[in-house]
Amino acid sequence: MPRTTDDLIRDRERLLGPNVATFYNEPVHIVKGEGVWLWDADGRKYLDCYNNVPHVGHCNPRVVEAIYKQASTLNTHTRYLHDTILDYVERLTATMHASLDTAIMTCTGSEANDIALRMSEATTGKRGIISTDATYHGNTALVSQLSRSNIPSVGFGLDQYFRFVEAPDSYRNPDPDGSLFAEAVLEHIHELEKSGIGFGALVICPYFLNEGFPEYKDGWLKPVSDVVKKAGGLLICDEVQSGFGRTGTHFWAHEKMGVVPDIVTLGKPMANGHPVGGVVTTRDIMKEFRSGFRYFNTFGGNPVSCSAAMAVLDELEEKDLVSNALTVGLHARKRLDELKSRHIAIGDVRGSGLIFGAEMVLDRESMEPASDFTDRVINAMRHRGIIHSKLGRHKNTLKIRPPMPFSIENADLLFDTLDEVLAETPVST
Numbered sequence: 001m002p003r004t005t006d007d008l009i010r011d012r013e014r015l016l017g018p019n020v021a022t023f024y025n026e027p028v029h030i031v032k033g034e035g036v037w038l039w040d041a042d043g044r045k046y047l048d049c050y051n052n053v054p055h056v057g058h059c060n061p062r063v064v065e066a067i068y069k070q071a072s073t074l075n076t077h078t079r080y081l082h083d084t085i086l087d088y089v090e091r092l093t094a095t096m097h098a099s100l101d102t103a104i105m106t107c108t109g110s111e112a113n114d115i116a117l118r119m120s121e122a123t124t125g126k127r128g129i130i131s132t133d134a135t136y137h138g139n140t141a142l143v144s145q146l147s148r149s150n151i152p153s154v155g156f157g158l159d160q161y162f163r164f165v166e167a168p169d170s171y172r173n174p175d176p177d178g179s180l181f182a183e184a185v186l187e188h189i190h191e192l193e194k195s196g197i198g199f200g201a202l203v204i205c206p207y208f209l210n211e212g213f214p215e216y217k218d219g220w221l222k223p224v225s226d227v228v229k230k231a232g233g234l235l236i237c238d239e240v241q242s243g244f245g246r247t248g249t250h251f252w253a254h255e256k257m258g259v260v261p262d263i264v265t266l267g268k269p270m271a272n273g274h275p276v277g278g279v280v281t282t283r284d285i286m287k288e289f290r291s292g293f294r295y296f297n298t299f300g301g302n303p304v305s306c307s308a309a310m311a312v313l314d315e316l317e318e319k320d321l322v323s324n325a326l327t328v329g330l331h332a333r334k335r336l337d338e339l340k341s342r343h344i345a346i347g348d349v350r351g352s353g354l355i356f357g358a359e360m361v362l363d364r365e366s367m368e369p370a371s372d373f374t375d376r377v378i379n380a381m382r383h384r385g386i387i388h389s390k391l392g393r394h395k396n397t398l399k400i401r402p403p404m405p406f407s408i409e410n411a412d413l414l415f416d417t418l419d420e421v422l423a424e425t426p427v428s429t
Contacts, residue, residue: 005027005029005041008027009027023389024378024379025379026379026382026383028382030046033048034057034058034059035057035059035403035405036057036405036406036407037058038058044385045385046382046385046386046387047410047413047414048387048402049386049387049388049406049410049414050389050400050401051387051401051402052241052246052269052403053268054269054403055269055270055272055312055316055403055404056316056319056321056404056405057272057403058403060272060311060315062314062315063271063274063308063311063315065311066307066308067274067304067307070304070307070308071304073303074303075302075303077297077299077301077302078300078301078302079296082303084303084306085105085301085303085306088309088310089102089103089105091310092280092313095251097260100260100264100280100282101282101283102282102283102286103279103280103281104279104286104297104301105276105277105278105300105301105305105306106277106278106279106297107275107277107300108138109137109138109238109240109267109268109277110138110139110267111138111140111297112267112277112278113138113140113143113146113203113236113238113265114140114142115279116201116279117142117143117200117236118142118289118292119263119285119286119288119289120201120234120236120263121200121292122285122288122291122292122293123234123284123288123289124198124199124201124233125198126197126198126199127161127197127198127200128161128163128189128192128193128197128198128199128200129146129161129162129163129200129203130163130164130165130185130189131146131162131202131203132164132168132204132208132211133148133164133165133166133167134167134210134211134212134392134393135147135148135167136210137203137238141155141156141158142158145159146203148164161197163191165181165184165188166184167211167393168216169211169212169214170214170215170216170348171212171215171347171359175216176216176217177220177223178216178220178221178222178223178224181224182226185202185224185228189227189228189231189233193231199232199233200233200234201228201233201234201235201236201263202224202234202235203238204236204237205239205240205241205242206221206237206238206252206253206257206259206261207241207242207247207256207355209241209242209355209391209399209401210241210392211391212357212359212393212397213350213352213355214350215348216257218257220257220258221254221257221259222259225259225260235259235261235262236261236263236265237252237253237263238265239252239253239254239264239265239266240265240266240268240269240277241268242355244269244312244316245322245325245353245404246353246354246355246401247352248322248323248325248326248327248328248329248330248352249326249353251322262281262282262285263281263285264279264280264281265278265279265280266279266280270309271305271309271312272308272311272312274304274305275299275305276305276306276308277300319405321404322404324404324405324406324407325404325406327408328354328408328410328411329351329352329353329354329356331408331411332411332415333351333356335411335412336349336351336357336358336415337349339358339418339419342419343423344427345370345373345422345427346359346361346422347359347360347364347367348361351400354402354404354406355401356400357391357397357398357399357400358397358398359397359398360374360377360396361396369395370427371394371395373425373427373428374390374398375395376425377398377418377421377422380421380424380425381417381418384420384421385417386413386417386418388400388401388414
């Protein structure tokens with residue numbers, strides 16, 4: 001007999017160990033996906049407003065066909081020659097600044113960020129890394145040091161090399177031109193240099209998604225980029241969540257924020273759920289890394305993965321999904337503004353393209369975070385067939401980040417349901 005929900009939860013702990021994360025107070029047992037929809041084991045349908053991994057839609061036919069076709073022909077590693085990895089890297093790098101013209105293919109974003117940090121040491125000869133204090137970039141021993149919200153209890157002494165600046169917050173601590181953020185980074189650069197560790201790199205998501213995607217004008221990152229490069233460090237932009245057209249205005253969020261990174265890291269949505277990640281950088285940085293490290297990844301860049309990733313680019317282009325992200329995002333912003341005018345728990349709304357959300361507060365004047373209320377809203381939405389989550393320093397910002405085919409009709413269903421839930425959910429208990 002199939003496992004019940006209780007069976008699944010019990011067996012997860014028995015077979016996978018304790019503290020394996022699930023979403024929602026009552027976890028969802030998903031058995032099928034198609035486009036922007038998910039179905040559970042009882043046949044209930046859910047609108048997926050959260051998952052960026054199936055970037056061009058769950059079980060996208062073009063991607064499925066590409067995987068099937070290549071898997072039925074050949075799959076091997078990159079110590080044998082094959083065209084697919086070269087064709088993909090050439091097409092991928094063509095979407096970026098001309099200086100970003102080489103890449104390493106990996107299986108995950110964690111691997112990609114791990115390589116990026118090693119590239120920084122290989123290029124600068126220094127180990128000091130700066131990031132924000134409310135982010136996440138992966139879970140290798142090295143990269144996990146970047147996550148203040150989940151500080152590893154065992155870190156092999158690596159924590160000495162990391163410094164953290166306060167995450168940007170356009171709602172509580174406005175920084176309209178980015179100068180305050182740049183000054184904070186500069187202070188840590190000076191401290192790292194004085195300590196003898198030296199400054200190697202600044203690592204950021206260029207749209208600060210885990211930090212709550214603060215509302216700043218295009219080009220906001222240029223001051224901090226200037227500071228980093230003047231100090232001789234590298235700017236690493238983690239585009240795992242923000243890339244591939246999600247902002248609607250640009251293909252890459254770093255373009256939107258006005259910078260040309262030294263390294264771009266990629267993952268999750270790159271091949272629509274097939275395990276693919278990547279590191280894009282300059283020819284000079286790649287040469288330093290390849291000379292300083294012997295790196296090989298058995299599965300990274302295999303023909304099947306590259307075929308899946310190529311199919312994602314095809315789908316984005318042929319369906320004009322970046323334009324769709326912009327159109328639906330503008331509509332979503334109007335709907336959120338309208339909800340804010342009627343629900344006092346919404347303190348702020350923000351977003352671009354198919355990244356949007358609302359920050360929940362107990363009181364607009366004090367801006368006190370309504371974290372518990374946000375949990376109740378998310379769980380109530382789940383019971384009404386809408387899947388989304390939360391993020392930010394206070395875990396009080398709705399994180400809405402649906403697959404790219406998400407439509408205006410899907411958005412209206414989301415916000416009509418959210419309107420009902422906000423009206424029925426008490427702000428305090």
